[in-house]
Amino acid sequence: APAAKMAALSGGALWRRGWLPALQFVRRGSKAVTRHWKAMHFQRQKLMAVTEYLAPRPAIPPRCLAPRRERAEEDNGYARLLRRQVEEVFRDNRMIAICQYNSMPGEDVVLMRHYLRKHNIEVKFVLNEIVRPVLSQSKYKNLLPLFVARNILLVSPETKVKEMLRVLKGVPQINLLGACIDNTILSRQGVENFAKLPSLEATQGQTVGALALLPSQTSSLLQRGSAHLTALLDQHIRQLQAGETGTPAEPTPAQSSGSH
């Protein structure tokens, strides 16, 4: 009977008679919200089909326009901070050594840091993408090819190269690539040679000694002629005195002093 009512009358007439739609449409016992997928009412299906989303199409397809260069910089504050730190490191420290870092067990890292800290050498882990732009703008352009794969920096305000080499020898997984000591770029060989040099005071003393050697000889060189003459005359006098007391004076000392 309700189905007949639906078919015969329009929706408005039914509502005016106080007709409740609750369970009267349903004949087979399944509710509105089911656990299985229930087919939509046909009117609803039509409504959904008509109101489907259509994406707006641009007037000119994007492939006809010139490609837009997406600059991946973004320049977030963290990268800026890290770059500033790297610049500070390069400015403050006299010795900067660059080593390749192959993965090491954690305790070894801590031990190595400890030993290096005793000699006032700090270990810094750096990211290549941050260090590269800093270096390319500073005067250290020749250090650029070193920053590939994982690296660490050993920085120190003093140049204790011997101790550093000793510590690094005990750690096989860290390989020294190069160093910048007192604004001089050195390779590994250069670093080893630098370690073999005597200390600065000793070298300065050696230079001063070598330079002072020649002037110290100048005065004796200038006086050599007259000193030689004085010595010869003294010898002559002694021989004369010896000759007076002993045998008579010989003519040879007079001849030798005359030939000079």
Next chain:
Amino acid sequence: KKMASKISVGLRPVKSIVVRFCPFESNVESTRKFLGCINHKKIQATNRNCEVTADVRHDGSEPLVDVMFADGERLIMKGANLTTIEMLTALGSRCSAKELKEEQKSKKKSL
């Protein structure tokens, strides 16, 4: 495309590896990454007796990887134009081939 760190190499038939490169050159990237991967925990754990040495020079020579195997064979890889993955797979394939041979030999001996 595999990640270089995912390739596992069993280093048991290897006696020593020498990696030589000149860090101021521009073609050393793959060799340096190869060295880094070789020193990983997992690969080092397969053979504790294998010595990995890094030779850092400054004479402009090209990057070189010299592998000495336990049965006297030698593998030299010139890394100037090779990628890390190629070097690792080459080494890995040779190592697994040698391990297979050893297993077969030991099976024959036990038989």
